Amino acid sequence: MQVLTTIADFQKARCQLRGTLGLVPTMGYLHEGHLTLMRRAKAGNDTVAASIFVNPTQFGPSEDFSAYPRDMERDLALLSAAGTDLVFAPPVEDMYPLGFEAWVDVGKVSQPLEGARRPGHFRGVATVVAKLFNIVRPDKAYFGQKDGQQVAVVKRMVADLNMGIDIVVVPTVRAPDGLALSSRNVYLTPEQRSAAPVIYKALCQAQKLWEEGERSGERLRQEVRGILEREPLVEEVDYVSVADAASLQEVGTIQQPVMVSVAVRMGKTRLIDNVLLG
Secondary structure, three states: OEEEOOHHHHHHHHHOOOOOEEEEEEOOOOOHHHHHHHHHHHHHOOEEEEEEOOOHHHOOOOOOHHHOOOOHHHHHHHHHHOOOOEEEOOOHHHHOOOOOOOOOOOHHHHOOOHHHHOOOHHHHHHHHHHHHHHHHOOOEEEEEOOOHHHHHHHHHHHHHOOOOOEEEEEOOOEOOOOOEOOHHHHHOOHHHHHHOOHHHHHHHHHHHHHHOOOOEHHHHHHHHHHHHHOOOOOOEEEEEEEEEOOOOOEOOEOOOOEEEEEEEEEOOEEEEEEEEEO
16 A cells, blocks of 8 residues: 655556546545445445545634544554555645635535535535545545535536546445444544434434325424434534435425435534435
């Protein structure tokens, strides 16, 4: 496994490759969700690369970039065991050199939900993903459905800018009790961790109602919110959304595929999750 820390070195290595290249972009502190993406990439490509880069431009003023969990030594060991061929782990100053001014804004799909609560977040996400795509030049890139809005933003960007990259979306990887795996789960206290599966329980109730024929978006929102608010350790329900799966515009009557998504706060930890219906 080659570990490359400069853009120039990675591009030199990229020029020597033959066949298809799959990319798994990460911010490190890897868990089974990331490794599932790696295995999918390994199975579908001649060469697989992972990026490890904690992207400062997607963190808001009230979000502590410096406190995001990091463990490069462990991450590299996990990637090596998963059969990764190339790792791109650049420093911030290489990705955002002095005088950097070009940004990618993906418009309407980036504005609701996370975009409304975290201004500038998706501008940072889209810009760094576009940079990674230009540096790595993958044939396929792998993303988890847990970050459902991020998936929609990246798909829109790739389509609108004719990037010619196949975006492969892998179902959310969950703990046995249903909690979506996330690097931020490490911040939960034992009591909060025990209560956190209520998020998936609430989403499953929406799915159950939909499977029974319920087509009112508002009814699903109310049911999900009610389950979340009855859990004492859920201190705030940031949002409950039932939105068109592609545009992320809220729906009244469900007549198309939708994403039911939530964001909640437990102590200092903010957790997101979603399920797709239809």
